[in-house]
Amino acid sequence: EGGTECTQCTAGSYSAEAATACTKCSAGTVSADKGATECTKCAAGTFIGTEGGTECTQCSAGSYSAEAATACTKCSAGTVSADKGATECTKCAAGTFIGIEGGTECTQCSAGSYSAEAATVCTKCSAGTVSADKGATECTKCAAGT
Numbered sequence: 001e002g003g004t005e006c007t008q009c010t011a012g013s014y015s016a017e018a019a020t021a022c023t024k025c026s027a028g029t030v031s032a033d034k035g036a037t038e039c040t041k042c043a044a045g046t047f048i049g050t051e052g053g054t055e056c057t058q059c060s061a062g063s064y065s066a067e068a069a070t071a072c073t074k075c076s077a078g079t080v081s082a083d084k085g086a087t088e089c090t091k092c093a094a095g096t097f098i099g100i101e102g103g104t105e106c107t108q109c110s111a112g113s114y115s116a117e118a119a120t121v122c123t124k125c126s127a128g129t130v131s132a133d134k135g136a137t138e139c140t141k142c143a144a145g146t
Contacts, residue, residue: 008035012052024052028068041068045085058085062102074102078118091118095135108135 009015009022014036025031025039030053032040042048042056047069059065059072064086075081075089080103082090092098092106097119109115109122114136125131125139 010034011036011054014038026051027053027070030054030056043067044069044087047072060084061086061104064088077101077103077120080104080106093117094119094137097122110134111136114138 009031011031011034013022013024014031015022016037027049028047029039029041030048031038032054042065044067045065046056046058047065048056049070059069059081061081061084063072063074064081065072066087075086077099078097079089079091080098081088082104092115094117095115096106096108097115098106099120109119109131111132111134112130113122113124114131115122116137128142129139130142131139
């Protein structure tokens with residue numbers, strides 16, 4: 001009542017027309033500039049966990065996020081994200097594995113073992129089969145007479 005001038009909302013908040021107060025952006029959204037009329041969702045691969053934010057943060061390698069995230073999610077065992085800002089994790093290729101959450105790089109199976117895609121461990125070749133090289137996707141049967 002009796003106002004003589006309108007004040008812009010600060011960065012990290014917004015208001016609609018004729019609003020009596022500014023509202024902080026909710027977690028997962030930001031407003032980088034003052035005078036915002038809405039908040040913007042954080043892009044996939046970024047997050048902000050607090051309200052009133054002005055900038056989204058990239059997820060670290062080994063994690064990912066969807067749009068408007070309030071936190072990043074660690075890649076599950078058998079999957080990795082090598083770079084910051086991932087929007088999804090990638091399955092380890094057959095012949096490789098990772099047994100921990102939040103991994104950034106798959107490891108080749110050692111000779112004498114193998115794995116399928118998205119493996120959390122390598123499986124030892126059974127009796128009568130071999131894999132001579134690292135990174136095997138299967139074991140081969142020993143030839144007759146060996």
